[in-house]
Amino acid sequence: MTETLTKVVVDCSTGTQEVVPLTAAEIAELEAAADKAEADRKAAEEEAAAKEAARKAILDKLGLTAEEAAVLLG
């Protein structure tokens, strides 16, 4: 069974609350936003991994451990 996505609308002038099914356009927009967030998350992970690899390469070149580099940097 397909889940029906809904939105809750709270009317601040009356205090009433209504549960409304999302339209197809709203669902498509949510899916696009989720896809973008996932792509951003993966890009951030890849950037962090690349930075870590570059940092390790420099330390290896210098013959230092991460702990020794931390001591040098104070």
Next chain:
Amino acid sequence: MPSPTYTLIASNTLSSSAASVTFSSIPNTFTDLVLKGSSRSAGGNQAFAILLRFNSDSATNYSDTTIEGSGSAASSYRESNSVYGYITNGNVGSSATANTFSNWELYLPNYTVNSNKPFADFSVTETNATAAKMSADAGLWRNTATISSIVLTDNGGNFVSGSSFFLYGIRATA
């Protein structure tokens, strides 16, 4: 402690899951708005953003600068022409400890003045694991209209039942 000018306008605690929560017909009789929440996503990551829209504006009128820390790493990023504002870690996801919720606060100063609207929010994930996150966002909605509605959307799919939202108005004292 909140002063007597700190007034609850409306609140909602979800009795079943929902993709978004809207506060509509917000009165224009306050100086600032504060929205507090405790929420969780049904989505499968450690944490998800809550997407923000004011007055249903879906144009690229939002910018957001974020700092984020996890205890072992820190990062910062920016979006200049987004179709959403963000509460970056507003929702723990189903990868976090069961039955825990993120806690967050969104502050909207001078929401009725005829100028662009800055906003700020702070969020923390509540999880009994090592990857808890905290973040702060500095945002701007480039629109001069009075804010009369706020839409909060879970970027992970659905806010789970029990997620709660409280909208307060703050009136400047004379």
